[in-house]
Amino acid sequence: MSDLNANGHIFGGWVLSQMDISGGLVAGRIAAGPVATVAIEAMTFIKPVLVGDVISVFAHEERRGRTSIGIRVDVVATRGPAQEQIAVTSGLFTFVALDENHRPRPLPGS
Numbered sequence: 001m002s003d004l005n006a007n008g009h010i011f012g013g014w015v016l017s018q019m020d021i022s023g024g025l026v027a028g029r030i031a032a033g034p035v036a037t038v039a040i041e042a043m044t045f046i047k048p049v050l051v052g053d054v055i056s057v058f059a060h061e062e063r064r065g066r067t068s069i070g071i072r073v074d075v076v077a078t079r080g081p082a083q084e085q086i087a088v089t090s091g092l093f094t095f096v097a098l099d100e101n102h103r104p105r106p107l108p109g110s
C-alpha cells in the first residue's frame with residue numbers, strides 16, 4: 001500500500017527510484033567505478049503504472065562529457081492477459097563519475 005498513491009496507481013517516486021538504479025548501473029559500467037546522480041531532466045510520466053503491471057526499464061547512453069554521462073531511461077509496463085506494452089515514463093538522468101573523495105573524476109578515455 002505504501003507504494004500506491006491516492007489514485008491507486010504506483011507512486012511516481014517508486015518508479016523514479018527504479019529508473020535511477022537502472023541508469024546508475026549502466027553509468028557505473030561506463031565510468032568503471034562509482035557514480036552519483038547529479039540531475040534528472042525531461043522526466044515525463046506518460047501513463048500510470050497499475051497494480052499487476054510488470055515493468056521493464058531500458059537505459060542507454062545518450063551523451064558523454066568529461067566526467068558526466070547522460071543516460072536515457074525508459075519504462076515500459078506489460079499489462080493484462082494480452083500482455084499490452086505501454087510506455088509509462090521516460091527521463092534523461094545525468095550521472096557523474098566520482099573519485100575516492102566523492103569529487104568528479106574523468107571518465108575512462110577522456
Ligand SMILES: CC(C)(COP(=O)(O)OP(=O)(O)OC[C@H]1O[C@@H](n2cnc3c(N)ncnc32)[C@H](O)[C@@H]1OP(=O)(O)O)[C@@H](O)C(=O)NCCC(=O)NCCS
Pocket residue numbers: 035036037038039064065066067068069094096102103104
Ligand atoms: C556530483 C557532484 C560531485 C558534482 O560536483 P560539482 O561540483 O557540481 O562538479 P562539476 O561542476 O565539476 O560538474 C561535474 C559534471 O557534472 C555536470 N553537471 C553538474 N551539474 C549538472 C546539472 N545540474 N545538470 C547536468 N549536468 C551537471 C557538469 O556539466 C560536469 O560534466 P562534464 O565534466 O562532463 O562536463 C556533486 O554535485 C554532488 O556530490 N552532488 C550530490 C550527488 C548525490 O548525492 N546524488 C544523489 C544520490 S546518488
